[in-house]
Amino acid sequence: MNCEQIKQRISIRDVLESYGLLPVKENRRTATYFALDRDEKTPSLSVDFVKNTAFDFGTGKSYDVISIVQVKNRCNVSEALIYLQRFDVLKPLDNNIESKDLSSYDISKIIDIQHPALLQYLxxxxxxxxxxxxxxxxxxxxxxxxxxIAFRNNSGGYEIRSKYSKICLGPKDVTLIKSEESQNTEVVVFEGFFDYLSYKVIEKNISSSETDYLILNSTSMLFLARDILCSYEKLSLFLDNDSAGKTAIENISLFHNNIEDCSQFYKDYEDLNKWLCR
Known part of the structure; x- marks a missing residue:
């Protein structure tokens, strides 16, 4: 990919999260963050998820995913491109979903997974x-x-993933999955649903008891999960081994005093799924 393709095909949200930067306020299209290069009491960085760009109202500077990495890592373009290799692309060039408000979509059918390409991806x-x-x-x-591949959230939206796509159709939200037990006191928390699917593969080797599960579908959704998390006595956190995951754990510890950081289980890998794959 060249620089222009990278600017369009790597999520600005994911890049910001990799530095532990989470939105102060957001809607489906835009969000407000604190500045990249200074401390401030009032957030001034406006992010447009559709255009995949950001604008700092305090300095008048515009940013894309490459320039964000340059600022945070204090590096040149070549070094920023190396850093961006870790991120999944949003879509392929020959199957391009144009940057737009994804409120204008139509889901024609939801079925059990059977397409050979999706089975191969799984x-x-x-x-x-x-x-x-x-x-x-x-x-x-x-x-x-x-x-x-579609994974439903609490508001009826769907996280959509394939080899080439990483989008959300409908309202963004967390996904709470309750077990058959009526009053579970523990919930297992994941950042994305592929980590939840990974956990289900190895669950019997980890725990002999049933629990509830909470998938954040992005650490930026933590503000929506607080009340849910506070309703449980114990939280087992299988979050990513990156700055966004560590920041999320720190934020959770501010309002819950019985948490277990299970990322040590896969401490040499970015997340639970990466551990399972390797």
Missing amino acids: ESRKVVNSKIFAKEAHYIINKRKYFG
């Missing part, structure tokens, strides 16, 4: 045995048809 992530916990979605954006 197999590559070592979670094909957990396919019953997700669905296959067929959807239309700008009159073009797409399909992907």
Whole structure:
């Protein structure tokens, strides 16, 4: 990919989260963050998720994913591109979902996962045995048809993932999955649903008791999860081994005093799924 492609195909939200930067306020299209290069009491960085850009009202500077990395890492463009290699692309060049407000979409069907490409993708992530916990979605954006693995959240939106896509259709929210036990006192928390699917693959080797599960679908959704987390006596956190994951753990510890940081279980890997794959 060249620089222009990278600016469009790597999520600015994911890049900001990699530095532990979470939105102060947000909606489906935009969010407000604290500045990249200074301490401030009032957030001044406006992020447009559709355009994949940011603007600092305090300095008048505009940013894309490359320049954000340059500021945070104090590096040149070549070094920033190396850093950005860790991120998944949003879409392929030959199957381009144009940057736009994803409120204009249509889901044509939700079925059990059966498409060979999706099964192959699940197999590559070592979670094909957990396919019953997700669905296959067929959807239309700008009159073009797409399909992907779908994971429903509490507000009826769907996290959509495939080899080429990482989007959310509908309202962004967390996903709470309650077990058959009526009054569980423990909840297991994941950042993304692939970590949840990974956990279901190895669950019997980790725990013999049933628990509830909370998938944040992004650490930026932590503000929506606080009341849910406070309703449990114990939190087992399987978050990413990066700055965003560590920041989330620190934030959770501010309002809950019985947490277990389970990321030590896969301490040499970015997340639980990466550990499972390797």
